[in-house]
Amino acid sequence: MTEPRTRQTANSLYLPPCTIQTSFALPAKRLLLVLGGRAPATSWLQQMGRNLPVWAIDHGLDACRAASIVPQRLIGDGDSAHPDSWDWAKKQGVPIDKFQREKDDTDTQLALRTASEAAHGQATLLLTGAFGGRFDHAYSTIFSASRAQVPVVLADEKEACCFLHAGESLRITCKQHPKAFSLLPLTDAVTGVTLQGAHWPLADATLTQAYPNAISNELASADRTLSLSIQGGILAVYCCWQE
Template sequence: MHTNKFSLPQGVVTFSYTLSEHIYTLITGGRPPAADWLQEALCGKLWAIDHGIDLCYAMNRIPDFLLGDGDSAAPAAWDWALTAGVEAERFHVKKDLTDTQLALAKIKAASPDAFLLLTGAFGGRFDHAISTLFSCAFSNIPMILADEKEACFFLHGKDSLTFKAAKKPKALSLLSLTAECRGISVAGTEWQLENAVLRSDAPYAVSNELAADSSSFSVRLKEGTLAVYLYWQ
């Protein structure tokens, strides 16, 4: 059934566009999500990206595909996957693209209309996190970055979303990933916006909160690429 809703353990996000039936969950090499969170959030095909195989190994959850250069994965976890018959593609450590970028390109080629939940994207090295953020935002693949502590949604052009929180986030931030994002309207929050402009060189729209009497918020965009970031303690 076609839907524009996606459920996370922390709440349900409703997008202005219809989601693909081809859904992938990717575990990449940053801070691993909590196993119980992943168990609840996981849907579609499961891909492990390099260090992501370590969590699969710890959970005894065999992924559908394994990809990476193996530089951060535990050898025992990689060998476990191969012994279990997991299809894998291994790259040389010295390469132009990151493991996550290679995974995004492979999925885009195999399923051009795919929708992704990417976890393991936060924590760890700042340069890796920034690379993942921008690679995902401009991949032309609709997706969510999330774990039990953080989530990030992307809006492009005239996109909009509504988030209904099962657990209220501590903070909500809006980050312009293009030079400008125009026509931003936010409702259901302590500080609301109406047809506002945000610039990447003055990212002031951080640490907003849901209004005291609200368990949901909405964001509308007219132009640009916007990251909608949520944080839970």
């Protein structure tokens, strides 16, 4: 069943397995970017795409086509999506931002910048097709998303990842119990980490990028709610429902 649009509030984001509530504003304009990593399940993409405008990022166009979703925009250099999908997008009249293959930025970095500029910095971006595939692409996507000019969440039916910056907090309420969640420092150190609702809680802890050991934690609370805050640095909060 599709979640009503009204459940998306100024500081919350609904995903099928959980709801993320943040201490910082999540702009009401939401945009789903379909990247070229592991394709989300067709049913998941169709569910999310019913309530959100969709952009395809190169190979992500193949997933959109398979789900019969006509994206509102196509961004990429055309080196990974099937040629038939590009022809399909053109026939559907999809606006295309096509870039040279020889460039400094990845297609995802270009999409993050384009989406932020198009929304004048007032959008929340949901990236799917961000997991799986090549490690170097995933690495670039994680760091680029964490430093984007707008809030970004990575998600599909198996995994999700969101980001906290210095002085921020969040609350994750899970409808489906995750197999594990991990805290991944994206700066040299993340300080003042306080974690509640976990099997292994934290109080004013420091996590380091050089030795990331806050891995494979579990929820402890009966209501399946996790609360987390940090004082310094940038932290990725990763949840896994399926391996």
